[in-house]
Amino acid sequence: MDRKRLLRLLLLGAALVVAMLLARHWPKEQTVHYVLGDGAARVEEVDARWAEGRSSEDWTREATFRYAPGQAPRILTHEPRLPDGDYTVEIEIAAADASRNVVRRNVTLTGGGSTSIDLADSVPR
Numbered sequence: 001m002d003r004k005r006l007l008r009l010l011l012l013g014a015a016l017v018v019a020m021l022l023a024r025h026w027p028k029e030q031t032v033h034y035v036l037g038d039g040a041a042r043v044e045e046v047d048a049r050w051a052e053g054r055s056s057e058d059w060t061r062e063a064t065f066r067y068a069p070g071q072a073p074r075i076l077t078h079e080p081r082l083p084d085g086d087y088t089v090e091i092e093i094a095a096a097d098a099s100r101n102v103v104r105r106n107v108t109l110t111g112g113g114s115t116s117i118d119l120a121d122s123v124p125r
Helices: 001-021 038-044
Strands: 030-033 041-051 059-066 075-078 083-096 100-109 112-116
Touching: 030 041, 038 041, 059 075, 100 112
Parallel strands: 030 112
Antiparallel strands: 030 075, 041 059, 041 083, 083 100
């Protein structure tokens, strides 16, 4: 094998290693299920804010979901583009009677998989 070919193979190998190391920091489709449970019929709005880290308030992503009275699903699915890692999620749930509850949870997103956040006990009564 000549030197040029060996050099190309080494450069290609190094590039692959760097790409693999950086890949876990690239945003990817994550699937998050907000479980509203039996109280879903009372929910008219869900606001979710995401911050990297376990106790951060530097919100980098936000999503709002609004529903007609009685139309919110028991399980709300959201697919944010976020890198794997630890996050603080602040979720505000608004009910038809204008009452609101705010919930904070720490979640870990890994491998573009699915994560469920149980909010059934936090839906306003």
